[in-house]
Amino acid sequence: MNAQSRLAIHKGLRKHSLALATGLSIAFGASMAQAATWDVTVTNLTHGNHFTPLLLTAHDSSTHLFQVGMPAPLPIEHMAECGHLDPLLATAEVGAADADTIADPAGGVLAPGASTSAMLTTSATHLSVVAMVLPTNDGFLGLEAQEIPTTAGTYTYYINAYDAGTEANDEVLMTSGACSYTDSGMMPGAPGGDAGSNGTGVSSADTNTNIHVHRGVLGDQDPTGGNSDLDSTIHRWQNPVAKITVTVTP
Amino acid sequence: MGLFNRQSAHPRRSILTVVLISTGLLALSACKHDEDDAMATQAMYQVTVYNLTNGQPLTPLGVVIHGAAYSPWQLGSTASVGLETLAESGDPTAFLAEADANTAVMASTSSSNGPFGPGASESVTLSVDHSSLLQLSVASMLANTNDAFTGVSHWEIGRLAVGESVSTMSHVFDAGTEANTESSATMPGPAAGGEGFNATRDDLDKVTIHRGVVTADDGLTSSALDESHRWLGYAAKVVVTRMQ
Numbered sequence A: 001m002n003a004q005s006r007l008a009i010h011k012g013l014r015k016h017s018l019a020l021a022t023g024l025s026i027a028f029g030a031s032m033a034q035a036a037t038w039d040v041t042v043t044n045l046t047h048g049n050h051f052t053p054l055l056l057t058a059h060d061s062s063t064h065l066f067q068v069g070m071p072a073p074l075p076i077e078h079m080a081e082c083g084h085l086d087p088l089l090a091t092a093e094v095g096a097a098d099a100d101t102i103a104d105p106a107g108g109v110l111a112p113g114a115s116t117s118a119m120l121t122t123s124a125t126h127l128s129v130v131a132m133v134l135p136t137n138d139g140f141l142g143l144e145a146q147e148i149p150t151t152a153g154t155y156t157y158y159i160n161a162y163d164a165g166t167e168a169n170d171e172v173l174m175t176s177g178a179c180s181y182t183d184s185g186m187m188p189g190a191p192g193g194d195a196g197s198n199g200t201g202v203s204s205a206d207t208n209t210n211i212h213v214h215r216g217v218l219g220d221q222d223p224t225g226g227n228s229d230l231d232s233t234i235h236r237w238q239n240p241v242a243k244i245t246v247t248v249t250p
Numbered sequence B: 001m002g003l004f005n006r007q008s009a010h011p012r013r014s015i016l017t018v019v020l021i022s023t024g025l026l027a028l029s030a031c032k033h034d035e036d037d038a039m040a041t042q043a044m045y046q047v048t049v050y051n052l053t054n055g056q057p058l059t060p061l062g063v064v065i066h067g068a069a070y071s072p073w074q075l076g077s078t079a080s081v082g083l084e085t086l087a088e089s090g091d092p093t094a095f096l097a098e099a100d101a102n103t104a105v106m107a108s109t110s111s112s113n114g115p116f117g118p119g120a121s122e123s124v125t126l127s128v129d130h131s132s133l134l135q136l137s138v139a140s141m142l143a144n145t146n147d148a149f150t151g152v153s154h155w156e157i158g159r160l161a162v163g164e165s166v167s168t169m170s171h172v173f174d175a176g177t178e179a180n181t182e183s184s185a186t187m188p189g190p191a192a193g194g195e196g197f198n199a200t201r202d203d204l205d206k207v208t209i210h211r212g213v214v215t216a217d218d219g220l221t222s223s224a225l226d227e228s229h230r231w232l233g234y235a236a237k238v239v240v241t242r243m244q
Helices: A002-020 A074-082 B015-033 B083-091 B093-100
Strands: A036-044 A055-059 A101-103 A113-123 A128-134 A137-149 A152-160 A161-163 A241-247 B043-050 B061-068 B107-112 B121-129 B135-141 B148-156 B165-174 B234-242
Touching: A036 A055, A055 A113, A074 A137, A101 A113, A137 A152, B043 B135, B061 B093, B061 B121, B061 B165, B083 B093, B083 B135, B083 B148, B093 B107, B107 B121, B121 B234, B135 B234, B148 B234
Parallel strands: none
Antiparallel strands: A036 A113, A036 A241, A055 A101, A055 A128, A128 A137, A137 A161, A152 A241, B043 B121, B043 B234, B061 B107, B061 B135, B135 B148, B148 B165, B165 B234
């Protein structure tokens, strides 16, 4: 990494904090750009949570897959509650997987501490990355319309977990059937195989129904009962939950 | 073991020794290579760490000034044995020895007053030949945990002007080398008085962002910790000032 990319690490952090504080993304004027390649690596920084298949997409400054502080669009609800990417890939903003939209680079879930990489070829200016955090009801990690520099270098961004605000955080695991965004409550899976059962439900409603900073999960120490099917020693996290590095080759 | 039971909780060497040795060597090499007519400029940095937790003593700092080729840890990668030792026992000696063995490291030291508690701070001073590419890394264990540490890595300090200071808040990392049982037998800090370093790696074996301690007050009845030992997000403020 060069000096410039190191600076970008701190810039990225500050920018992210600002976006959090204002609930708005920072949009910059789009400039004419030639096609560049972005080598993007996503690292799961959690100790006990998996990420569902990631979606990485390059776009212009006016596109927003979601906006923190605003209600989750339906395709984001599908992603955040069930990990489903098809609704996002069917939107005009994202479109089908192609040179600058990569779906599921890890070939499945991304385990705690694991990384996956994808190469995007794009003339666009901004990058968005989303995936659901498992096991949660509607928690997701999101890089929202981050402007990517055009100068060669490696740029690092740290990503927080958001609550889509679309489903009560009951922390109850689905035991049968396919996940649907219309379910009320219920987490679709715990890939670590470390969740419990028979939880009676932690929360019955979201107070904040817009996308907000996830308050984390509660869990308990009763694998066959209690309020939660989550384990308080395994499934909690603190931000940031993901690191994204983008190596730009103009 | 170690820091909390011993009389002598001091690091293996004094700050002064490190400063003298490293400046001596670097000055020598700068003269020998004769790349510039002038000798390299000396830079002296003061690094201060403020303990921002409510109930976690921070152990003696491991502080390293280095170039980009040295990395004290990487998120998602396995911790070195030196980092494992620091994160499990609080003793920075092996961590600093690993640093000193790396050719990209210009100076290293530890703080000399033993662990420092909530509300306290600790400072060290290091001198090196100046370069705009200098980086700073700092590590310190949260003593009332199994293997949590806080710190910064690859922090660029080479562009600081004399008299200028910058500060950042440091996250808490899980070294991933010891299961987070929170039991009294496994944590060296004053809340437990248990074991420090243990070579067995019975956890994820990757460095991640720490998920926090659960504590007995939150239903983990086997935990030696209570709610006062929790933290959220950051554990310390790190300030670096270029003194010279």
